[in-house]
Amino acid sequence: MTELVEFSLGALVLLPLLAAAVVMLIGHTARRVLGVVTAVVTAGFTVPVVATVADGDAPELVLGGFTAPLGITLRGDGLAAVFLAGTALIAVVLTVFAALVPAATGEHLTPSGWRPGHPGFWPLWLGCWAGLNGVYVSGDLFNLYVGLELVGLTAVALVALGGRKSWDPALRYLFIAVLGSLLFLTGVGLLAAVTGTLDIAQARAVLEEVEDPTAGLLALSLMTVGLGMKIALVPMHRWLVPAHSAAPAVVSPILSGLVIKAGLVILLRVWLWAVPLVAEAIWLAWLLGALGAIAVLVGSVLALRQDRLKPLVAYSTIAQIGYWFLAFPLLVTEHDDAGAAPGAYSAIVALAVGHMVAKGGLFAAAGYLKLRFGTDEIARLRGAGAQYPALILAMGACAVGLIGLPVSLGFAGKWQLATAAVGAQQWWVVVVIAAGTLLAAGYLLRGIAPLLLQAPQESDHQLPDTGDETAPAAAGSKTRAEGAGELLILLLGVATIGTGFLGSWIYDLLGVGLW
Numbered sequence: 001m002t003e004l005v006e007f008s009l010g011a012l013v014l015l016p017l018l019a020a021a022v023v024m025l026i027g028h029t030a031r032r033v034l035g036v037v038t039a040v041v042t043a044g045f046t047v048p049v050v051a052t053v054a055d056g057d058a059p060e061l062v063l064g065g066f067t068a069p070l071g072i073t074l075r076g077d078g079l080a081a082v083f084l085a086g087t088a089l090i091a092v093v094l095t096v097f098a099a100l101v102p103a104a105t106g107e108h109l110t111p112s113g114w115r116p117g118h119p120g121f122w123p124l125w126l127g128c129w130a131g132l133n134g135v136y137v138s139g140d141l142f143n144l145y146v147g148l149e150l151v152g153l154t155a156v157a158l159v160a161l162g163g164r165k166s167w168d169p170a171l172r173y174l175f176i177a178v179l180g181s182l183l184f185l186t187g188v189g190l191l192a193a194v195t196g197t198l199d200i201a202q203a204r205a206v207l208e209e210v211e212d213p214t215a216g217l218l219a220l221s222l223m224t225v226g227l228g229m230k231i232a233l234v235p236m237h238r239w240l241v242p243a244h245s246a247a248p249a250v251v252s253p254i255l256s257g258l259v260i261k262a263g264l265v266i267l268l269r270v271w272l273w274a275v276p277l278v279a280e281a282i283w284l285a286w287l288l289g290a291l292g293a294i295a296v297l298v299g300s301v302l303a304l305r306q307d308r309l310k311p312l313v314a315y316s317t318i319a320q321i322g323y324w325f326l327a328f329p330l331l332v333t334e335h336d337d338a339g340a341a342p343g344a345y346s347a348i349v350a351l352a353v354g355h356m357v358a359k360g361g362l363f364a365a366a367g368y369l370k371l372r373f374g375t376d377e378i379a380r381l382r383g384a385g386a387q388y389p390a391l392i393l394a395m396g397a398c399a400v401g402l403i404g405l406p407v408s409l410g411f412a413g414k415w416q417l418a419t420a421a422v423g424a425q426q427w428w429v430v431v432v433i434a435a436g437t438l439l440a441a442g443y444l445l446r447g448i449a450p451l452l453l454q455a456p457q458e459s460d461h462q463l464p465d466t467g468d469e470t471a472p473a474a475a476g477s478k479t480r481a482e483g484a485g486e487l488l489i490l491l492l493g494v495a496t497i498g499t500g501f502l503g504s505w506i507y508d509l510l511g512v513g514l515w
Contacts (some may be wrong), residue, residue, distance in 0.1 A: 003507035008045040008452035009061040009074045012133040031122040032099040032264050036313045039095035040395040043088035045286050053081035066198035073139035077513025086353045090360045097488045100481040104249035106161030111246035118161045135262045137427035140198040141188045144266050152177040155259045158251045159243045169242035176239045182228030187219040200274045208276050220275045230263040234295040244314040249367025256317045257360030277332045285332040292325025293432045300439030309366045309376040312447045320355045326347050330420050341418035346411045346507045354409030361492030365395045385452045390490045397493030399444040412503030
């Protein structure tokens with residue numbers, strides 16, 4: 001069993017990376033088949049790692065037999081196991097969806113014009129998944145950077161698959177990704193200069209013995225700003241809405257559900273594992289908390305003002321990101337007499353994983369509707385529920401998770417965060433949670449309710465016949481494969497509710513390998 005777990009740690013990164021190279025050498029149909037097979041097998045390698053962590057063990061794999069600081073170590077702890085499992089679920093569903101609905105992968109230019117479906121999706125997506133898994137299991141700071149770069153660069157290219165309209169947002173995203181990586185790498189270099197190692201555990205041990213915390217605090221600040229840019233924390237969020245809105249139907253849920261979680265995982269690694277939290281870092285935690293509160297409120301208000309579905313969902317992402325940072329002041333409360341830190345940590349992870357599943361489903365549904373109707377204007381989507389009841393049901397279930405209603409992981413995360421805030425007597429956190437929940441109900445109702453109303457005329461929901469073969473199919477004329485894709489999105493809606501029963505299990509799992 002030990003050998004299988006160690007092999008799985010390496011395969012989680014190397015298998016999708018190898019598949020990304022292979023799919024570039026084969027035809028488009030074969031790419032889809034290999035992509036689905038790779039997704040299923042990679043998800044299978046997640047099982048032994050998660051099972052071992054659930055038993056209370058934190059497996060490690062020393063690559064090449066060279067231990068740190070010379071070698072590279074892969075580690076599977078509670079944080080890694082939770083995100084590996086969540087990513088595997090979303091990745092398998094979205095991979096199968098992309099294989100069934102090739103038009104959801106973007107469009108490419110041919111001698112006869114733009115055509116739906118982009119063969120470049122498969123190597124980029126599999127490379128992105130390899131980078132995500134690399135971020136989750138990396139035991140040293142430099143390979144965290146390598147994984148983050150792989151995720152960021154492939155994500156930028158995935159956005160650009162949406163055609164000409166997506167190139168400007170992709171370019172803006174590229175600038176932010178590069179600048180964020182540069183700041184993070186500068187912080188990594190500073191920590192390496194001070195500690196003499198890139199291994200996370202060894203760096204922490206050295207920093208605990210250093211009397212002057214200035215270098216560690218400076219490195220923490222640089223890395224936090226760089227990762228904040230990649231996560232799209234307010235006010236570093238302006239790139240997110242254009243990129244997530246312009247991306248192809250299957251790419252938007254990958255970006256919102258998975259890609260931004262890589263930055264969050266690294267941020268938690270840095271704050272809770274690499275750099276000992278000292279009193280000097282409290283001001284930074286409070287700054288993050290304040291920005292998180294602003295993000296919850298501003299993102300929600302901007303979502304309420306949208307008349308297009310994908311931008312509404314994108315602004316919702318900005319608001320949901322704010323909840324993660326609300327917990328940071330509770331992570332570093334000096335002396336932590338109220339014991340708020342463990343609850344705040346588990347709240348961040350529960351909210352992030354709940355957002356991963358719910359936003360994956362909601363963005364996939366929004367992209368699918370845009371693909372079917374040729375628009376994501378909410379007014380023109382009125383009555384879509386009559387033709388796509390399973391899709392609207394999925395959106396409703398995902399909305400339950402994003403609002404944070406009971407029986408969802410979003411509710412469990414908000415409850416843990418509110419409980420930790422009350423224990424630490426930080427009542428403002430509870431106020432922000434309550435306000436954000438009401439606003440979330442408002443903007444999600446604004447986006448979903450018109451779809452349930454009766455359409456004034458059927459013709460309002462179909463594009464005029466322009467003779468353009470690249471135009472989306474008329475609403476209702478879906479193939480069996482597209483119908484199956486709709487059911488896959490419903491599966492994410494069901495998972496949004498189902499994962500709500502895992503709150504206690506996730507809390508226990510996160511304790512494995514912590515500090």
